[in-house]
Amino acid sequence: MPDISIGRFRGGFCVYWHEDGKRRRYQLEARTRAAAEPEAIDVYRRETISQQRETASVTEIWEAYRQDLGGKPTAKTMGSTGKAVLEHFGAYRPDQISTALCRAYAKKRKAAGRSQGTVHTELGHLRSTMRFALKERIIDRAPEIERPAKPTPKERYLEKEEIAALIEAASAPHIKLAIHLLFATAGRVGAVLDLTWDRVDLDRGIINLRLNDAKTRKGRAIVPMNDGIRAALQTAKNAALSDYVVEYSGGQVKNIRKGFEAACTRAKLENVTLHTIRHSSAVAMVSNGVPLEKVAQYLGHSNVAITYQTYARFAPGHLQDAAEILDFVELRQAQ
Known part of the structure; x- marks a missing residue:
């Protein structure tokens, strides 16, 4: 829904909005501002959305949904996925x-060479668009959007020696720091590139990856520093030219993909993506005996079941007690 405004008109209230470069204005019956607000929404829907019920195309609804999302990351992503959809x-x-x-x-x-995961995401955006249309009463029933199954997550993760080699292979200081932060925080690349110095407490040894404006739905955590990342951050802080921890020429770095891929090439690492770093950090924690509940907190998972589903198989001794109970051969021999 576009921005609608309430104003004064002929001694009462009116609602107005801009559509196709023109302002549309309607008198309201409400006599108070509080009563005018819900009536304004009803008028807007009556005059616009309800008229689209029989004619609104997927393109029109798609763009309405993107406008409704505002500054959320999904709106930007849908600008890309929408080209094919x-x-x-x-x-x-x-x-x-x-x-x-x-x-x-x-x-x-x-046939165009797109992966199953890409198609899954694109059709997922179409499904979300239809649900938006249902919520906004543009349609009476959302169509069923069939999409291919979500692919199984890649199992590739880096061993300790590979991690050290990757960090060492990053030639540019901002790429090296970003990769080091990704491993140390197990955070997503967006969270690391958004990180500002006011959320880095070098005295207490805490990194706060969370954003106050809650723009992202993906979980972000508050994590402690290890000695290695503390030293790297102290060096970066002494040379900082901006509020952003990962910076280049005094400005925020928006993308490290090229620098990361170049480092992977120099370190002779194959089949490694930026998400491999987060996965590798999680596997390292679990395989070294860190309880899954703590790993979930470190990863910013709101539901620990997600952590169990993804990483329990890497835990040493996980379900071993259950396996021992099922050793019926040993039981029979003891008898």
């Missing part, structure tokens, strides 16, 4: 979307 679905109305249409899309994207 809208080319295929854009001209259709929601009630015209079928399972066959979804399968045709998946087949076309696969």
Whole structure:
């Protein structure tokens, strides 16, 4: 829903908004500001959304959903995924979307060389768009969006020697610091690149990856420093030219992919992505006996079940007591 405003008009209240470069204004019956606000929403829906029920295309709803998301990261991502999704679905109305249409899309994207994970994400954005349309009463029923199964997470993780080699292979100081932070915090790359010095407490040894504005849905944690990252941060702090911990020429670094891939090449590491770092840190903690509940907190997981599902198999002795109970051969021999 675009921004709507409430103003004074003819001794009462009115609601207005801009559409196609023109301002639309409607008198409200409400006599107080509190009563005007819910009435304004009803008027907007009556005059715009309700008129779209029979004609709104996927493209129109997609853009309305992106506007509704505002500054959230998903809105930016949908600007990219929408290129393929809208080319295929854009001209259709929601009630015209079928399972066959979804399968045709998946087949076309696969033929174009796109991974199953990419197609899963793209169709997931379409599903979210349809749910938005249902919530906003643009449609009476959300169509079923069939999408391929989410691929199994990659098992690649780095051993201690590989981690040291990767950090050493990063030539640019900001790339080296970013990679070191990723390993030390087990954080996502966005959280590390967003990190500012006011959330780094060198005296207490704490790194706060959380954002106060809650723009992201992905969990972010507050974690302690180890000696290695504390020393690296102290060096970076002494040379800091901006508020951002990972900086280049006094400005925030938005992307480290090229520098990271170059470091991987120099370290002779294959099949390694930025997410491999977070996965490697989690595996290192679990395999060295850190309780899964603590690992969940370190990773910023809101549900420890996610941590168990992903990392329990790396825990030494996990379920070993259960396995011993099921040793029926040993039991029979003892008898």
